[in-house]
Amino acid sequence: MSKLLVISAFALVAACLSPAEPAHVSQAPFACNLKAFTPDQRVRWRQLIERVTSAVTEARELKDGYALRINTSHAPLVEVAGWVDLERRCCPFFDFQMDVHGEDGSLWLSLKGRDGVKDFINADFSLLHEKLQKH
Numbered sequence: 001m002s003k004l005l006v007i008s009a010f011a012l013v014a015a016c017l018s019p020a021e022p023a024h025v026s027q028a029p030f031a032c033n034l035k036a037f038t039p040d041q042r043v044r045w046r047q048l049i050e051r052v053t054s055a056v057t058e059a060r061e062l063k064d065g066y067a068l069r070i071n072t073s074h075a076p077l078v079e080v081a082g083w084v085d086l087e088r089r090c091c092p093f094f095d096f097q098m099d100v101h102g103e104d105g106s107l108w109l110s111l112k113g114r115d116g117v118k119d120f121i122n123a124d125f126s127l128l129h130e131k132l133q134k135h
Contacts, residue, residue, distance in 0.1 A: 027093065030120045036089040045090070048083035051075045052109075056131045065095075065112025065121060068131075072107050080109060093117060 037045060055075035060067040070080055077100065084096045094117065097110040111121060121128070 027114065030093060030116055032090045032124070034090055037086070041086060041089075045083070045086040048075075048079055048086065052080055052083045053125070053128050053131075056128065059128070059131050062110065062112055062118075064114070065110060065118050066128075067108050067110045068128075070107040070109055072105065077107060080107060084109070093120075 034042060052070065052075045055071045056068045057071045058069035060069075072080075077098075080098065084098070088094060088096065093113050094111060095113045097112075099108040099110070101107075112118070
């Protein structure tokens with residue numbers, strides 16, 4: 001292999017590994033875009049949000065949102081993940097984290113994001129109000 005080819009390969013790898021200039025990312029507004037769903041997805045989203053929120057057994061306040069303990073006998077992991085998949089389509093400003101604990105089988109779903117997201121959760125998730133007030 002020629003030295004030029006080896007140097008070119010190293011240059012290509014270095015370019016791929018170098019941090020790129022940060023792109024300007026516009027922030028999504030705090031508004032749900034229900035047009036992101038097909039009619040069938042909207043029906044499924046409503047079913048899942050009711051199942052997931054009704055399965056919340058505990059809420060912990062985070063600095064940028066809430067962590068919700070989900071009773072997986074009422075809303076199995078696959079349904080929680082299905083709701084997250086749909087919710088992020090209409091509300092891209094949310095950050096989700098799912099923690100599944102093997103020992104006790106508990107599932108914690110964190111719903112958080114940038115400044116203002118926590119206030120949005122408090123205003124928009126009426127199904128969670130009672131549970132969020134208990135924390």
